[in-house]
Amino acid sequence: MSKTKIKIGDKNKINGSFIGTQNIEGESNKKSxxxxxxxxxxxxxxxxxxxxxxxxxxxxxxxxxxxxFK
Incomplete structure (x- = not known):
């Protein structure tokens, strides 16, 4: 999973954050x-x-x- 650099507004930065998660292995998140x-x-x-x-x-x-059993 790659880290993302986000710029919000003026001079506000978020560095090295994970945005969401993805199911890369193909496993299902559905529960029975x-x-x-x-x-x-x-x-x-x-x-x-x-x-x-x-x-x-x-x-x-x-x-x-x-x-x-008798």
């Missing part, structure tokens, strides 16, 4: 939804898992596993 809202994701996932576990077919799976 989970990076932007981690708490929201932490709250949504348990509710989704709980909703899935409410379905009645889990009852037969629990009985099958219970019978394996």
């Amino acid at each position: 939804f989970t990076d932007k809202h981690p708490i929201l994701v932490i709250l949504i996932i348990p509710f989704l898992i709980g909703f899935i576990l409410l379905f009645p077919f889990w009852d037969s799976i629990v009985k099958y596993v219970g019978n394996l």
Whole structure:
């Protein structure tokens, strides 16, 4: 990144300053939804898992596993 010499008004100079930044390596500065809202994701996932576990077919799976250990 090159330094810039800026002249503002009469005899006001800024030497050796960086003006803005550029993404030279081509990396994206965009964040994913989970990076932007981690708490929201932490709250949504348990509710989704709980909703899935409410379905009645889990009852037969629990009985099958219970019978394996009798």
